[in-house]
Amino acid sequence: MAESHQMGFLVLFLSFLPTESTIGILNSINDLKKIPFGQSVPKHSLVLLHWFANAIELSNNNRLKLNFDPNHGDYGAHQYGNFQGFLDLLPFGHRYFTLGNIHFMNNNESRCLPNYYTNDLNYLLVGEELNRARIIFALSSQNTIHRVYITQHYQADQGQGTEYDPEHTYRISINLLRELRVFSLDRREQSELSEIGIYFGSSIGNNELSLLENTWCQLACFGLLFFIVINQRYLPCRPNRDRDQNRPPKRRVRSSSTPQSMMYYPPYHPIYGLQAARQNRDNKLCITIASLTLAFIGAMIIIAVCNHLQI
Known part of the structure; x- marks a missing residue:
């Protein structure tokens, strides 16, 4: 019985450890071609992603910065709690925000999404269920963008309410954002x-x-x-x-x-993507090692406590 309790505590502890999401990364226009826009993914997602890529600041050293304040509701942005848990856990001080709602209530002080996204292009995107496309971005305390995703709400007939669809959520690389800024x-x-x-x-x-x-x-x-x-x-x-x-x-x-910060297009260089991939790999390795270390220490503590209780 004691061994089963120990295993139960161990499984419960491991279930709370951070896990890495399996969301795919889109790195180029070629990758965008693989997304079923107009089928299971709304074409509005492409419109929103193109606008976002050209609305943020992108420096030569791969830093993404906002030139608007999501805390004030600019472009309908608001904090996203990741309660569904399909996105990676963020470092301390980082927060997820989401935007893309074409029906958000403007407080007359915040910036609005462009008309071509909220209205003008609807006739060219005929047949779509509107207002499903969303951008999720992770923001640091220095107003630097940490990650960017495109996602979507489920279709109304799927009965999932306002939850996002993890199967059609994709992480956007800096390289793809650079390519989109060419347009x-x-x-x-x-x-x-x-x-x-x-x-x-x-x-x-x-x-x-x-x-x-x-x-x-x-x-x-x-x-x-x-x-x-x-x-x-x-x-x-x-x-x-x-x-x-x-x-x-x-x-x-x-x-x-x-x-000018929005109109400047730094030259694309393939080495940026390679450096980002290496940095991402190293970060994942550090997170994995830290998680395994915490799991081992936690398991030893739980087993020690259980043994003490038996005595």
Whole structure:
């Protein structure tokens, strides 16, 4: 009986140890093509992710920072408690936030999501159950973004209420955010769109570009992203070998009220992804070793207590 109690205490203790989530990581436009947008994943998720990538600040040293305050409800952001437990536990001082609700109540002091996300594109995304797409990001006390995810609410007929769908939750890498920033909405001229298409290996022609411009108007560059990710999902992105692959197409600077920190596009370099992967691997190894050490110490304490009680 005493041994069964000891095993019960040990199993209970181990169940409270932090575990690493198995959420997949999207690292490139090619990875985005593997996501079933328009099927089990709303196309609105792609719109929201594109907006978020271009709304945050991204420095050359891979630091992601917000230029808005989620604590004040900007863009409908609010704290997310991760009560479902499908995201990784965060270090002390970090918090999860979520945004993307097109029906959030604006307090007249907070910033609003762009109209093209909340309303204007609905006619182009016909057939979708709206307001399911969400962004989750982890924020440190220094206002630095630690992690970014896209997720979604379950469909209404699935009877899951307002919970998020872990099966269709994906972590977004810094590399993918850099690639999405190439599709800035201030790039509207056909020559620019053609250059971006060529860079990402798209076979889109001039006639298709003209149709895209007429259909998406001021959102033509997002329309190009939409075309590459969804319409050409079965065609892998192969950057033009004649161009320096470490540098995306140059953007023509236009006068704009947009903060320069949001308009600057640091050159992409593959080594950033390699460094991030190594750092992520080392962090996971440290967490695993610490967890095993705590588990061993806890088990020894529990067994010692049980033995003492027997005496």
